[in-house]
Amino acid sequence: MPYTAAPLPHNEAQRLAALKRFEVLDTESEQCYDDMTTIAAAICDVPTSVISLIDEHRQWFKSRHGLEATQTPRDQAFCAHAILRPDEVMVVPDSTRDKRFAGNPLVTGGPGIRFYAGAPLLTAEGAAIGTICVLDQKPRELTPMQRSGLAALSRRVVEQLELRQLVSRLELQSMSDGLTGIWNRRAFDRRLREEWSRHGRHHQPLGLLMFDVDKFKSFNDTFGHPQGDQALKQVASTAQASLRDTDFLARYGGEEFAVLLPNLGNDGAQKAAERLRAAVERADWPARAVTVSVGVAALVPEGDFSGNTLVARADQALYEAKHAGRNRTMRFVDWPVHA
Ligand SMILES: Nc1nc2c(ncn2[C@@H]2O[C@H](COP(=O)(O)OP(=O)(O)OP(=O)(O)O)[C@@H](O)[C@H]2O)c(=O)[nH]1
Numbered sequence: 228m229p230y231t232a233a234p235l236p237h238n239e240a241q242r243l244a245a246l247k248r249f250e251v252l253d254t255e256s257e258q259c260y261d262d263m264t265t266i267a268a269a270i271c272d273v274p275t276s277v278i279s280l281i282d283e284h285r286q287w288f289k290s291r292h293g294l295e296a297t298q299t300p301r302d303q304a305f306c307a308h309a310i311l312r313p314d315e316v317m318v319v320p321d322s323t324r325d326k327r328f329a330g331n332p333l334v335t336g337g338p339g340i341r342f343y344a345g346a347p348l349l350t351a352e353g354a355a356i357g358t359i360c361v362l363d364q365k366p367r368e369l370t371p372m373q374r375s376g377l378a379a380l381s382r383r384v385v386e387q388l389e390l391r392q393l394v395s396r397l398e399l400q401s402m403s404d405g406l407t408g409i410w411n412r413r414a415f416d417r418r419l420r421e422e423w424s425r426h427g428r429h430h431q432p433l434g435l436l437m438f439d440v441d442k443f444k445s446f447n448d449t450f451g452h453p454q455g456d457q458a459l460k461q462v463a464s465t466a467q468a469s470l471r472d473t474d475f476l477a478r479y480g481g482e483e484f485a486v487l488l489p490n491l492g493n494d495g496a497q498k499a500a501e502r503l504r505a506a507v508e509r510a511d512w513p514a515r516a517v518t519v520s521v522g523v524a525a526l527v528p529e530g531d532f533s534g535n536t537l538v539a540r541a542d543q544a545l546y547e548a549k550h551a552g553r554n555r556t557m558r559f560v561d562w563p564v565h566a
Pocket residue numbers: 406439440441442443444445447451452453454455456459480481482549553
């Protein structure tokens with residue numbers, strides 16, 4: 228028996244864009260959403276409830292209560308029909324008596340859906356991104372109270388998604404440097420801790436560059452602070468362009484920057500440092516030539532070492548680079564260079 232795939236909503240492109248912005252697809256399960264499906268199943272007195280998000284070609288379940296599948300094709304999704312009327316709870320009392328669904332593989336095969344009710348997840352900007360729905364393997368109806376309970380839950384799910392999005396935006400903001408747009412010190416400290424323990428688990432070296440703009444005080448004194456700010460922005464973007472995507476560039480403070488280099492020992496880190504230094508030297512500087520000095524260190528996390536050891540070593544090497552005349556890279560050596 229045939230079944231009908233739902234037509235696309237009139238605002239499909241905007242709807243999909245809104246869904247992507249939530250950055251929730253394919254994420255781990257979370258207690259608050261699982262609580263919502265548990266409550267939905269309880270108030271509607273059914274064995275199964277899911278939070279379904281309608282992606283381009285599939286429905287993906289953020290939460291599943293009483294269902295094994297994690298996603299199904301969109302053309303089989305009851306919820307793809309439900310989102311066409313974003314303000315209504317769609318109820319299918321008996322799918323075998325509804326020509327849209329009678330031949331649907333989810334009806335004729337597992338999980339054998341007979342009853343469906345779905346409340347669209349409608350965002351503030353008017354995008355129905357999915358539903359919270361309840362399912363049963365036997366025909367039934369919803370009471371008006373159950374229907375309004377399901378609608379209320381759909382609003383709470385959207386609220387949770389919006390809150391989640393806001394928190395991650397704020398987190399990103401609190402980790403970014405306002406002037407240069409790269410990661411800030413707080414983000415660096417956190418990433419260093421994470422990378423240090425990850426590299427320790429895999430017995431891999433972690434490389435670190437600390438670099439600092441040369442004679443920057445005189446730059447500011449000559450051209451003024453606003454020009455100095457522009458130069459720092461350009462240093463950051465030039466450095467970023469010289470690095471790999473997996474490298475982590477942060478403004479460490481003032482005119483000092485740091486780069487974490489995953490899985491790089493001293494030789495690899497020194498090459499990256501030299502590439503960075505040369506890129507800054509070569510760049511087209513509007514006011515006057517700008518250079519940086521770079522300190523290089525790398526360690527396999529073990530024994531008494533810590534992330535702070537790595538920072539102290541790269542900082543020491545940076546000091547040596549300044550001392551040796553600036554616009555150069557120096558790697559940390561494990562003995563006192565200046566007695
Ligand atoms: N424009 C601007 N200047 C900054 C910023 N942060 C730090 N600085 C300046 O950077 C300068 C750093 O000067 P110093 O630490 O004396 O070092 P330097 O002049 O760069 O000399 P060397 O590091 O020894 O080559 C100071 O004048 C700070 O005011 C910033 O956000 N914007």
